[in-house]
Amino acid sequence: MAMAGAEWKSLEECLEKHLPLPDLQEVKRVLYGKELRKLDLPREAFEAASREDFELQGYAFEAAEEQLRRPRIVRVGLVQNRTPLPADAPVAEQVSALHRRIKAIIEVAAMCGVNIICFQEAWTMPFAFCTREKLPWTEFAESAEDGPTTRFCQKLAKNHDMVVVSPILERDSEHGDVLWNTAVVISNSGAVLGKTRKNHIPRVGDFNESTYYMEGNLGHPVFQTQFGRIAVNICYGRHHPLNWLMYSINGAEIIFNPSATIGALSESLWPIEARNAAIANHCFTCAINRVGTEHFPNEFTSGDGKKAHQDFGYFYGSSYVAAPDGSRTPGLSRNQDGLLVAKLNLNLCQQVNDVWNFKMTGRYEMYARELAEAVKPNYRPTIVKE
Numbered sequence: 001m002a003m004a005g006a007e008w009k010s011l012e013e014c015l016e017k018h019l020p021l022p023d024l025q026e027v028k029r030v031l032y033g034k035e036l037r038k039l040d041l042p043r044e045a046f047e048a049a050s051r052e053d054f055e056l057q058g059y060a061f062e063a064a065e066e067q068l069r070r071p072r073i074v075r076v077g078l079v080q081n082r083t084p085l086p087a088d089a090p091v092a093e094q095v096s097a098l099h100r101r102i103k104a105i106i107e108v109a110a111m112c113g114v115n116i117i118c119f120q121e122a123w124t125m126p127f128a129f130c131t132r133e134k135l136p137w138t139e140f141a142e143s144a145e146d147g148p149t150t151r152f153c154q155k156l157a158k159n160h161d162m163v164v165v166s167p168i169l170e171r172d173s174e175h176g177d178v179l180w181n182t183a184v185v186i187s188n189s190g191a192v193l194g195k196t197r198k199n200h201i202p203r204v205g206d207f208n209e210s211t212y213y214m215e216g217n218l219g220h221p222v223f224q225t226q227f228g229r230i231a232v233n234i235c236y237g238r239h240h241p242l243n244w245l246m247y248s249i250n251g252a253e254i255i256f257n258p259s260a261t262i263g264a265l266s267e268s269l270w271p272i273e274a275r276n277a278a279i280a281n282h283c284f285t286c287a288i289n290r291v292g293t294e295h296f297p298n299e300f301t302s303g304d305g306k307k308a309h310q311d312f313g314y315f316y317g318s319s320y321v322a323a324p325d326g327s328r329t330p331g332l333s334r335n336q337d338g339l340l341v342a343k344l345n346l347n348l349c350q351q352v353n354d355v356w357n358f359k360m361t362g363r364y365e366m367y368a369r370e371l372a373e374a375v376k377p378n379y380r381p382t383i384v385k386e
């Protein structure tokens, strides 16, 4: 089966190139819910993005005016990027190069008025979990509370008055030096607001992450920021509807999904899952994926009888934001670093809830009872037979 790499820029570019305008409008209506207004971002921001060689796109989600509540406007920024140095460069140099790259991108986000920014999963490192090797990859792990990356993000957050969501490989030295796949949430004051951990760990293809860390033990925390209530559902958690649901039940208005995933495995699922979660949970979702192919020094196998290889496959970018009414932004490209800015009106969450009522019709008490039974070792599924 054909599987595009960097040469194929995006679904959107393909549609725009090949479809006559009336067809394009209908296709966009079906694929994206409705066409969103493009944000009027400052010229200097586009110039800086072009100088720094990354894509910049901005869209606005509107909500109806209300009599009693003011619009609750927040601008989110989603960052997707390649790893600037090869995976066999010294660890400290790779981390510094990524810090420099993110600093350049966040400066443009600040020009665009971004209030909350989120980076891709394990953003300070190559996605080395495919190798199953420990060194040097475990050396990328840092303290969530006061590691060099958290300190770096604290400065950025304070300087730019921006909430920063920083997904890292965490080393928890308070608890036996164990590793976790963690997102640190840093307030716009510069204080560490807290952390959340990846609840579902993949055991699929080369995603051998269970070799490095266990399923998160922090539940489904939601962080009250000055700009709204946010949660972080890390990568593979997006295949688990209950994971999204619990963040939503705890009050999340925006759920970020920092990811690292490749075309052969998930590209056809990507446009569906975060968008569906936004619809099902009456919230905004922000799906972020890394870009490019990362090559590792030593060969590894996928345990499927196929030849050993030195790369994971193609990380296809395509980051996007979806809204509770099912509308979504186009994706960033598949082959370029990028910053996607989206202006949200959080009033839309309650407005859609009042129309569709999924929280009211969800029958959670019935599922709680049935699930509590279904997980018991002696449970027998209810199958009606002739």
Ligand SMILES: NC(=O)NCCC(=O)O
Pocket (backbone or CB within 6 Å): 121, 202, 207, 234, 235, 236, 237, 259, 260, 261, 262, 265, 266
């Ligand atoms: N990073 C990660 O969890 N990837 C798993 C693959 C996927 O969820 O698409």
